[in-house]
Amino acid sequence: MGLIGKLYQNLIRSIGCTVLIGLLSSGVASANESYPVFTPTHGSNVHYNWGAGSPEKGIPNDNFGAIFNQSGFYSKGDYFIQTFADDKVKVSINGNKIIDRWNENYWGTKARAIWLNDKEGQHTIETEYYEKVGDAAIFSDIVPFDSWLAYYYENNNLAGYPTAAKVISPDGTQKNLQEDFGANGPVPGYKKDNFSARYTTATRIPAGEYILRTKADDGVRVYLDGKLVLDRWTNSPLREDATKIQIGDRSGVNAVEKDIHWIDVEYYDAAELGKIDFSILPFEGEVENSWVGEYYPNISLSGNPFIVGGENSTTKFSNLNLDWKSGSPHSSIPSDQFSARFTKKENLEAGLYIFEVNSDDGIRVWVDDELVIDSWVGSNGLPKSGKVSLEGGQHTIKVEYFEGIGDAHIKLNYRKIPSITKADQDVHYNWGYGSPVGFPNDYFMGVFDQSRHFARGDYFV
Incomplete structure (x- = not known):
């Protein structure tokens, strides 16, 4: 029968005619070339x-x-x-x-x-x-x-x-x-x-x-x-x-x-x-109730960033209070001339909120794409603030930052401005440097309901 014929006969017994046809048509062995075939x-x-x-x-x-x-x-x-x-x-x-x-x-x-x-x-x-x-x-x-x-x-x-x-x-x-x-x-x-x-x-x-x-x-x-x-x-x-x-x-x-x-x-x-x-993982899911920090080796927030934090990270951070002094925020980022973006989604009650930042150097703060603080300049850390009125529900807070030279730090605080609500026909209060009982000395609101029966006539307010 010859070597090739015996080889084909053994293949037919072991793997069947269908595979043998594929073997013949593929050129694994032909009249002009022959070699042993391993069939595990x-x-x-x-x-x-x-x-x-x-x-x-x-x-x-x-x-x-x-x-x-x-x-x-x-x-x-x-x-x-x-x-x-x-x-x-x-x-x-x-x-x-x-x-x-x-x-x-x-x-x-x-x-x-x-x-x-x-x-x-x-x-x-x-x-x-x-x-x-x-x-x-x-x-x-x-x-x-x-x-x-x-x-x-x-x-x-x-x-x-x-x-x-x-x-x-x-x-x-x-x-x-x-x-x-x-x-x-x-x-x-x-x-x-x-x-x-x-x-x-x-x-x-x-x-x-x-x-x-x-x-x-x-x-x-x-x-x-x-x-x-x-x-x-x-x-x-x-x-x-x-x-x-x-x-x-x-x-x-x-x-x-x-x-x-x-x-x-x-x-x-x-x-x-x-x-x-x-x-x-989708970026949107990683910023749910957890800050995600993006660090860039430039001051223009460009390129692919290095990421810290996030919902599934081992290095979560719930507060934005970072002080790098003269150092760097990441091993792959220089100690000067870098930028960062921090994003977080959070459920907030309806009300008026104040956002306060202290940074060295420039900073911008957005809430739901509304620019609340804009200080994109070199700074020695003086405080800045801004207010925004929010409906109840989930809101996205975004902070952008850049470091020029020298020390680097960033701190963000935000809170709902408390409100006093009273039913008074006449509103006559002077708290001086104080406040209503149970309220801070600064950043509070008052809502006074002066509704009542008014006789027909002219009034001034």
Whole structure:
């Protein structure tokens, strides 16, 4: 029968005629080229790094192929497919080729595709691979949206090819990425220190403003749609880092894909304990009853800010009373020539409110987009104030600040102005420097009801 005929006959027995037809049509073996083909046990995830070796005895180190049957039951929903291969790879779903890296040699490259599965049930999925010369590696995964595909590297700089991989389910209702390694490695038998990881997900994100937050021990970087948006690649005990980003719909894609975005989180552990936590949450939700501070390395409030505080932060602050003296508000911000914006939503009773600030240097205060205090000039900390009448309900307070040179501080207080209400026919009061009983000496209101029967005639008030 010959080598090729025996190979095909064995494949028919092990994986069936349907896969064999795909093999023949794909060019894994033909009359002009032949090589051994590795056919492992059926499985949805394909994670192999053979280095300079081969899959098994009888397979050479170079010039071999592999076929992976990832068919099975898949729920209705959105999936992403990612491969990492040296050399060639292609993936087909129900006979449709969605990844094709077959016509050229690719040394350790990733390929990605989206599968919007609108039908629950059995699906035929196949990954084909070919190794030419040198190192050999193939990773192929079908991952639900919001789950994370993790590649692990036995060094702290993501060098070389991954040596382990797994799919991680999202954590909680916020669908965070979370791995707490403690003093262990990422998978059983893996090294406990000096390793790195790259996490990938595809997710749907409506257009808007978001806070992207990490909590990592040690270094971390985050990419959104291939753009670096957070970079803190340093040794550190567990530390929170966050930034605010504007996310828009993608252009040049089908309408059903315009809100699909790729997120990549890179992480490394140096020594001892290791942990990585990532979240991306709407900005509006983070300012509910908690200040969110945005720090900019300029005095024009421009660029992507560094974020502190927020509803889901480990560094919440409920009062705006910050004194940096001659220092800096953030490790990535200079001690002079910086600016900041602070935002908070709060439920307030109806009434007249007074806002008082003390700052060095410039400051502006808004309540529901109404400018209440405007002192955008250098200042030595003299107090400023403004009043605004509010209806009962939720209101947004926004404070903008800049620091020129020297010391830097900001303090904000606001309160409802108390009101005395009395029914008096005649209003004759002189409190001098005092006040009505139970009221402060300054900033109070009086409402006097002088309603009564008046005879017809002329009056002066």
